[in-house]
Amino acid sequence: MAGFRSKFDTLRWRDGRLEMIDQRVLPAEILYLPFDSAMAVADGIRSMVVRGAPAIGCAAAYGIALDALRLRHQPPAEFNRELGSAFCALAASRPTAVNLFWALARMRSAWETCRNADAAQSAERLLEEAHAIFADDVAANRRMGRHGAELIKDGARVLTHCNAGALATAGHGTALGVIRSAIEGGKKVSVIADETRPFLQGARLTAWELMQDDIPVTLIADNAAGHLMSRGEIDAVIVGADRVAGNGDVANKIGTYQVAVLARRHNIPFYVAAPLSTIDGAIACGADITIEERGADEVRGHGDLHWAPAGVAVRNPVFDVTPAELVTALITEQGVMRAPDACKIKALLNESRHLK
Amino acid sequence: MAGFRSKFDTLRWRDGRLEMIDQRVLPAEILYLPFDSAMAVADGIRSMVVRGAPAIGCAAAYGIALDALRLRHQPPAEFNRELGSAFCALAASRPTAVNLFWALARMRSAWETCRNADAAQSAERLLEEAHAIFADDVAANRRMGRHGAELIKDGARVLTHCNAGALATAGHGTALGVIRSAIEGGKKVSVIADETRPFLQGARLTAWELMQDDIPVTLIADNAAGHLMSRGEIDAVIVGADRVAGNGDVANKIGTYQVAVLARRHNIPFYVAAPLSTIDGAIACGADITIEERGADEVRGHGDLHWAPAGVAVRNPVFDVTPAELVTALITEQGVMRAPDACKIKALLNESRHLK
Numbered sequence: 145m146a147g148f149r150s151k152f153d154t155l156r157w158r159d160g161r162l163e164m165i166d167q168r169v170l171p172a173e174i175l176y177l178p179f180d181s182a183m184a185v186a187d188g189i190r191s192m193v194v195r196g197a198p199a200i201g202c203a204a205a206y207g208i209a210l211d212a213l214r215l216r217h218q219p220p221a222e223f224n225r226e227l228g229s230a231f232c233a234l235a236a237s238r239p240t241a242v243n244l245f246w247a248l249a250r251m252r253s254a255w256e257t258c259r260n261a262d263a264a265q266s267a268e269r270l271l272e273e274a275h276a277i278f279a280d281d282v283a284a285n286r287r288m289g290r291h292g293a294e295l296i297k298d299g300a301r302v303l304t305h306c307n308a309g310a311l312a313t314a315g316h317g318t319a320l321g322v323i324r325s326a327i328e329g330g331k332k333v334s335v336i337a338d339e340t341r342p343f344l345q346g347a348r349l350t351a352w353e354l355m356q357d358d359i360p361v362t363l364i365a366d367n368a369a370g371h372l373m374s375r376g377e378i379d380a381v382i383v384g385a386d387r388v389a390g391n392g393d394v395a396n397k398i399g400t401y402q403v404a405v406l407a408r409r410h411n412i413p414f415y416v417a418a419p420l421s422t423i424d425g426a427i428a429c430g431a432d433i434t435i436e437e438r439g440a441d442e443v444r445g446h447g448d449l450h451w452a453p454a455g456v457a458v459r460n461p462v463f464d465v466t467p468a469e470l471v472t473a474l475i476t477e478q479g480v481m482r483a484p485d486a487c488k489i490k491a492l493l494n495e496s497r498h499l500k
Numbered sequence: 501m502a503g504f505r506s507k508f509d510t511l512r513w514r515d516g517r518l519e520m521i522d523q524r525v526l527p528a529e530i531l532y533l534p535f536d537s538a539m540a541v542a543d544g545i546r547s548m549v550v551r552g553a554p555a556i557g558c559a560a561a562y563g564i565a566l567d568a569l570r571l572r573h574q575p576p577a578e579f580n581r582e583l584g585s586a587f588c589a590l591a592a593s594r595p596t597a598v599n600l601f602w603a604l605a606r607m608r609s610a611w612e613t614c615r616n617a618d619a620a621q622s623a624e625r626l627l628e629e630a631h632a633i634f635a636d637d638v639a640a641n642r643r644m645g646r647h648g649a650e651l652i653k654d655g656a657r658v659l660t661h662c663n664a665g666a667l668a669t670a671g672h673g674t675a676l677g678v679i680r681s682a683i684e685g686g687k688k689v690s691v692i693a694d695e696t697r698p699f700l701q702g703a704r705l706t707a708w709e710l711m712q713d714d715i716p717v718t719l720i721a722d723n724a725a726g727h728l729m730s731r732g733e734i735d736a737v738i739v740g741a742d743r744v745a746g747n748g749d750v751a752n753k754i755g756t757y758q759v760a761v762l763a764r765r766h767n768i769p770f771y772v773a774a775p776l777s778t779i780d781g782a783i784a785c786g787a788d789i790t791i792e793e794r795g796a797d798e799v800r801g802h803g804d805l806h807w808a809p810a811g812v813a814v815r816n817p818v819f820d821v822t823p824a825e826l827v828t829a830l831i832t833e834q835g836v837m838r839a840p841d842a843c844k845i846k847a848l849l850n851e852s853r854h855l856k
Contacts, residue, residue, distance in 0.1 A: 171809045336815075339799065339808070341697055341721040347800070347808040355809055362813040365697040365799055366722050367755025371791075371820035374757065399723025401730065402758055405765055435727075443695065443721055444703070449805055452695070452703040453527045453711050457718040459692075464727035 148324045150310045151356050154199050155206065157275070160213065162206040164194045167311060167345075171352035181214060182207040182230035189237040189244070192343065196312020197386045197422055198281050201243030204234045205274035208251045212267035223263040227255070239434045240395055240463045242387040242424040247277055281314035284419040287477040289316060289325030292382070292417050295473065295480065296326040296333055300379040303369060305338040306397035307349035308384025308417065318384040318417040320353065322475060327359060334360040336378060338369055340397060342442040342460065366399055373410040381407045385418035392468030392484030393430030394418075398461055404470040413472040420476050425493045428486075430465030438462050504680045506666045507712050510555050511562065513631070516569065518562040520550045523667060523701075527708035537570060538563040538586035545593040545600070548699065552668020553742045553778055554637050557599030560590045561630035564607045568623035579619040583611070595790045596751055596819045598743040598780040603633055637670035640775040643833040645672060645681030648738070648773050651829065651836065652682040652689055656735040659725060661694045662753035663705035664740025664773065674740040674773040676709065678831060683715060690716040692734060696753060697722055698798040698816065722755055729766040737763045741774035748824030748840030749786025750774075754817055760826040769828040776832055781849045784842075786821030794818050 152174065155164045162179040168191070169175055177193055179185045185207030188194055194203045211230040215223045231248055238244060254273035258266045296302065302323060306312075309320035316324060326333050335354055340346035347363055354361040364372065372378050381403055387395040394400070394416050407414040427433060440458035444450045452458075474484040478496060481488050508530065511520045518535040524547070525531055533549055535541045541563030544550055550559045567586040571579045587604055594600060610629035614622045652658065658679060662668075665676035672680060682689050691710055696702035703719055710717040720728065728734050737759055743751040750756070750772050763770040783789060796814035800806045808814075830840040834852060837844050 172807070339697065341695065341723055344807055347812075351812045352809045355812065360813075362815055363799055363808055364815050365754065367697055367753075367758065368815060368817055368820075370758040370761060371754060371817050372815065374820070397723075398721065398727060402723065402726040402762060405726060406758060406761055409761055443719055446802065446805070446807060449802070451528070451700055451802060452719055453708045456703075456707045456711065457716070459718055459720050459724060459728065461724055461727050464724075465730070 148316070148328065148357050150315055154311050154314065155194060155203055157206065162203070162210060164188060164203060165311070166193050167195055167349060168192055170348050179207070180210055182211040183233055185210065186233045186237040189234070195345070196307060197241035197243040197384065198313040198318065198419060199311070200238065200241050201247035201421060202278050202281055202314050204244050205247045205251050205277040207234050208248070209267070209271040209274040212270040216264040216267040218263055220263060223266070238436060240386045240436045243421050246421045250277060278314045281419065282316055284477040285313055285316035285318060285321040286325070288318060288417055288419065288475055289321040291479050292322030292415065292475040293326040293329050293331070295413070295415060295475070296322065296331060296380065298331040300331070301334050301336060301377060303336045303338065303378045303381045303403065304350060305346065305383050305400050305403050306340045307345040307353065309350055309353045311349050311353055312384060318419065319382040320350070322382055322417050323359065324357070334362070336362050336364055336372065338366045338399065338403070339363060340399060341366055343462070344446065345397065369403055370406045373406055373412060378412055380413050380415065382415040382417060385416050385422050386463055387427070387433055388416070388418055388423045388474065389427045389429050389433060390425050390489055391429045391486040392471060392474065392489055394466045394468070394471060395430060395433045395435070395463050396466065398464050401464040401466045404466040408470050414470055415473050415475055416471050417475040420478065420493070420496050423489060423493060425489070430467060433465060435461050435463050504672070504684065504713050506671055510667050510670065511550060511559055513562065518559070518566060520544060520559060521667070522549050523551055523705060524548055526704055535563070536566055538567040539589055541566065542589045542593040545590070551701070552663060553597035553599040553740065554669040554674065554775060555667070556594065556597050557603035557777060558634050558637055558670050560600050561603045561607050561633045563590050564604070565623070565627040565630040568626040572620040572623040574619055576619060579622070594792060596742045596792045599777050602777045606633060634670045637775065638672055640833040641669055641672035641674060641677040642681070644674060644773055644775065644831055645677040647835050648678030648771065648831040649682040649685050649687070651769070651771060651831070652678065652687060652736065654687040657690050657692060657733060659692045659694065659734045659737045659759065660706060661702065661739050661756050661759050662696045663701040663709065665706055665709045667705050667709055668740060674775065675738040676706070678738055678771070678773050679715065680713070690718070692718050692720055692728065694722045694725055694755065694759070695719060696755060699818070700802065701753065725759055726762045729762055729768060734768055736769045736771065738771040738773060741772050741778050742819055743783070743789055744772070744774055744779045744830065745783045745786050745789060746781050746845055747785045747842040748827060748830065748845055750822045750824070750827060751786060751789045751791070751819050752822065754820050757820040757822045760822040764826050770826055771829050771831055772827050773831040776834065776849070776852050779845060779849060781845070786823060789821060791817050791819050
């Protein structure tokens with residue numbers, strides 16, 4: 145079977161600026177918004193025009209490139225000061241996904257290699273690096289997909305939570321990339337998509353993305369996952385990650401932890417698909433990961449529609465931590481790591497440093 | 501502290517007909533709909549004007565009374581045939597909550613006691629029985645509340661799922677009745693309400709009902725319950741039930757099972773508050789309980805708003821089964837049954853038959 149080619153772009157470089165599909169209005173509208181500065185990209189990340197850890201990383205990289213291009217006729221001191229601010233603005237946009245910080249660190253390294261160049265040359269180099277981050281993400285997802293596909297049995301009914309698809313990455317997807325690769329390899333796979341309140345990434349994005357590719361998908365309320373597991377209707381769970389701690393604990397979309405606990409109770413394998421850029425070796429365990437809390441209105445309703453009583457108190461943590469002990473395997477572009485732990489992750493990070 | 505007196509009626513008898521608050525439009529609108537026949541009440545149950553196992557039972561009882569009154573000038577054969585149809589229509593309205601069948605059985609017994617009476621006298625007797633079912637439910641909830649309140653510690657942060665409040669009963673509530681009684685007894689209790697997709701009983705009904713009584717309530721997405729438990733922010737869980745099997749397995753709103761699994765993982769007590777009328781001694785275990793599946797549009801969006809792609813496949817089971825082993829205690833009007841099992845439930849049902 146030929147590889148899937150997405151009928152949409154999550155983000156793309158067009159005519160000297162970044163365009164991103166507006167994930168807040170999908171699937172009702174397919175709308176590409178233009179971005180021409182780091183500040184605009186930071187706003188786009190904060191307001192969730194773009195979401196998904198790898199996609200956020202790519203967007204941030206292009207945000208730096210946009211400001212570098214915008215400032216390329218400035219004197220070096222001005223260029224350096226302004227570009228430093230761009231890094232700060234992007235780093236402050238969302239706290240949990242580590243790919244954001246990883247991509248910014250990679251852009252900073254690229255910038256450092258051209259300290260002696262003029263602003264125009266630096267800008268050129270930074271745009272190249274953003275393109276490379278984008279291309280590397282697609283390539284990593286394809287490799288991850290091939291490794292992960294071996295874990296998916298023919299005929300499997302696979303539950304996924306949130307959207308870890310092409311829409312969450314530069315293309316192909318992490319969790320959904322594994323499913324795409326399994327199908328490319330000739331397997332029949334159907335997906336059960338948790339709707340993923342409050343932002344409804346499953347109902348709006350995963351369902352839409354899979355229907356675009358004619359991959360069978362059934363939408364359920366998040367509350368129904370345990371019931372379907374108890375009836376033997378789920379064969380595997382696969383999710384993405386926003387940050388993997390040094391011991392294998394996984395921060396991902398709120399509700400992931402619950403799915404992992406349920407999968408364990410029912411002896412269903414629970415897989416996490418994430419590129420190396422999602423692993424944060426600097427963080428020892430999940431308890432140290434900052435969990436973003438967002439506004440109350442996301443829980444009081446959806447969009448402009450509020451169904452809860454006005455003014456009701458809300459807690460809205462948008463990520464949670466799944467302890468490594470609940471993760472059957474971590475799938476990266478380097479292969480499948482069963483029962484992830486601190487030793488295995490340290491070895492993987494060391495090995496991948498040697499490969500670079 | 502004085503007892504809570506609700507500022508609303510879930511259902512009430514006014515001017516010879518039944519009025520029910522329309523739970524589909526709460527809290528945006530406080531609207532009482534009139535019902536003047538069993539068929540209208542059956543439609544009201546099916547379309548969820550009224551929901552909650554004990555409230556459905558009361559509504560069905562009044563549905564029979566309404567048809568009996570409507571038919572009271574008919575000859576006996578006509579009265580009997582038509583009233584038999586009313587029982588069938590109401591029994592077919594929703595499959596999972598056993599209180600519906602329990603209330604209908606009680607109405608049928610009352611009817612049988614007046615086989616020799618004329619239709620008008622039978623109608624009078626059936627209306628009396630419906631009023632008695634209503635009054636008994638409030639009294640049972642108050643007794644249940646007093647028993648259950650002993651389990652709730654001062655300062656407790658109690659998670660509840662769906663709405664098992666005054667809106668789910670004739671008044672006071674089952675799970676929320678326990679919380680009301682604990683507060684009446686002088687304890688400080690705050691409630692964390694799962695929003696309870698897809699019908700959003702938590703966001704729309706529990707939040708509204710508790711705010712009416714100035715009971716502190718915080719609304720969360722269903723996905724956030726496990727995260728809050730892992731952070732030590734939940735001290736107890738209390739829910740209602742739609743049907744309790746003879747072995748203590750509990751059918752309740754979809755998602756209840758997940759909360760129970762999470763509570764067990766975190767050593768948080770998981771309580772079920774339900775009147776004896778919810779216990780179905782005829783059903784051996786939860787696997788034998790019929791689980792209603794409702795339409796796809798409830799999951800594709802909310803009300804008229806659809807956010808999922810048009811035509812996406814959906815599974816929408818609206819109840820699930822929590823095995824008895826996950827239930828710390830079952831609270832009934834007869835007291836607190838720790839670690840419910842088949843023996844204890846059989847003894848309780850026998851004892852309560854003797855009390856009648």
